[in-house]
Amino acid sequence: MSPPATPDPDLQRALSDPGFTPGRRHFAAVLDLLATAGEPAELAERALRRAGAAALPAAIERAEGAAPALRAPLTRLIGKLMAAAPIEPEAAERARDYLLARLRDDDRRTRRMAAVALGKPAAAEAGRSTVEAALAEAARGERSPDVRRALIDALGKVGGDAALGVLAELGGDEEVAGARSRAELLARRTLSRGEPSAIAGDRAPERPVRVAVRCRRGLEAILAEELAALDRGAPGGALVPEIRSDPCGGTRVEVTLSGRLDVLFGARTMLSFALPLPLRKLAEGGDVAAAVAERLLSREARDALRRFTVGAIRYRIDWARGGKRRAAVFRIATAVEAEAPELVNDPTQSTWDVVVYESEDRVRVELAPRLPDPRFTYRRGDVPAASHPTIAAALARIAGARGDDVVWDPFVGSGLELCERALLGPYRRLVGSDRDPRALQVARENLDAAGARGAELLQRDACGPPPPGDAPTLILTNPPLGRRVERTGDLDATLDRFVEGAARALAPGGRLVWISPFPERTEAIARRSGLRPELLQRVDMGGFDAQIQSFHKQAARQHASGDRGDLWRGDGGGRALPGHRGRGAQQAEPRGEQHRPARQEERHGHRDDDPKPPRAVGRRHLADKTAAVGPPEGRRHRRG
DSSP states (O other), X not given: OOOOOOOOHHHHHHHXXXXXXXXXXXXXXXXXXXXXXXXXXXXXXXXXXXHGGGGHHHHHHHHHTOOHHHHHHHHHHXXXXXXXXXXXXXXXXXXXXXXXXXXXXXXXXXXXXXXXXXXXXXXXXXXXHHHHHHHHHHHHHOOOHHHHHHHHHHHHHHOOHHHHHHHHHOOOOHHHHHHHHHHHHHHHHHHHTTSOEEEOTTOOXXXXXXXXXXXXXXXXXXXXXXXXXXXXXXXXBSOOOEEEEETTTEEEEEEEEXXXXXXXXXXXXXXXXXXXXXXXXXXXXXXXXXXXXXXXXSHHHHHHHHHHEEEOEEEEEEETTOOOOHHHHHHHHHHHHHHOTTEEEOTTSOSEEEEEEEOSSEEEEEEEEOOOOOTTTTOOOOOTTOOOHHHHHHHHHHHOOOTTOEEEETTOTTOHHHHHHHHHSOOSEEEEEESOHHHHXXXXXXXXXXXXXTOEEEEOOTTSOOOSSSOOSEEEEOOOOSTTSOOOTTHHHHHHHHHHHHXXXXXXXXXXXXXXXXXXXXXXHHHHTTEEEEEEEEEEOSSSEEEEEEEEEOOTTSOOOOOOTTOOOTTSOSOOOTTOOOOGGGOOOOOXXXXXXXXXXXXXXXXXXXXXXXXXXXXSOOOOTTOBOOOSTTOSOOOO
């Protein structure tokens, strides 16, 4: 075979650009690069995968007459394109038929790639019984151990009665036997999917249960306050939250729940909630998988799973530290199935997340129900670096609701802060502004969906003059921050000008509640501009920390005070306010489901690995982390 032609240098440069997507005129040259070794082949495959379904016909046509060196990588590519891109039924059938034919290919690598591709859901959906029969026939006659393992894995994923029958027949060495056991487990899982499964959020526990509620690091005090205000969760009135922290379970707010499960969605700053099982000690070198299986098989776990599940009980293992740890998951699933076959490990169609937290000598297991989250259904659109909805809810709650409020968000983005403020309580006027007309369009959709009556949107710079009309009594905003936004050298100067302008724009007695990436700098400017800090709280923004800052502009009749050295700070400095007794437990990121720890970055950018929460500041000052939050009445928080 002659070596492939040297690719066009312009094409090589284009393939190095992650934003380049090849068109039809590029497909032939890019497909040929798959036969090369190293980086050119990798870049070519990535580019073709970005092209998606458009590249599939060209890949199949090229593969049908290709030499083995190119046929194997093309077969892998066809499987990946079929799995990742929505494709027309006719194209899916053609791709499936190509893969089925490759099960009889002379080239071992090509047969293995075809088996792997046929184990993907997209291939099975293109004709499950046909795929199952072809895999079974190929597995019976295959002599190559690595191809046979791939066929066994694919049979397990396709998972019909015929697959189970073939798997029971197959012999082989110890490694093949292990693959067969795993495949049989997968096949039984697939067969069980005929029975529906759901969480009954409207059910109450048979007896009071402990619930661990989690949020963005830094919002624990606000979450505890929200939970304390929920008066439907326990027969005796409000829930009694406690902020707890330990090396194994991290920081969370715990409550004892007697009422229905879905009452917890009343807490808008919550990320997730779960039912913790009793802590399990782990000897040095102990088997974590065995400990997790033992917790799942405990009476407490089975009672909770049966009480709140309608239909089949399906679960997935979620490691709080991240990672898939497939071998450990398989050992857990095998041990659980042997004793309780009604508990099915099914990561793609689970109704429960079994979240595993670990320390040196402890294992903590929590059962997190996958309930539809009703809180943020107004999110019809998004913009880069938009606020996380629980952060927006926290800002609105800190600001409070006054019926005479004129609210202005000068960095309105997707409008979540204004949506949350509108849902919190009455206001006189709601105004958002942004330089980007596309952001204003998204904000309009979200505000309308949230029922934000009379909300106004203006195209203007945040550092410019305020909206015409009465001066704002509340400036509520979260400027675009983070890695998704280019941090230019003058960002700090821009935010300096914003704080100075906000101080001038606010009506006497007004408030500025926002998030600052340069907290010391913006606090100093706010003080010099006549604003008095009331709350300074460090918070996890999903990959970096910033500070929630709440400032108050004194009324004209009040004498402006100097620097207050008695303010509590999130970094631990300062002294308590004279006579301030703290606030109980305040001491110490929709997509259809409540948010879960190991996929928090994926869904909401949160995983709390820090056992010590940042301390709340000002009126939210910290004391004993296990103290209970009292009822909200009589607290010194402005509610309007």
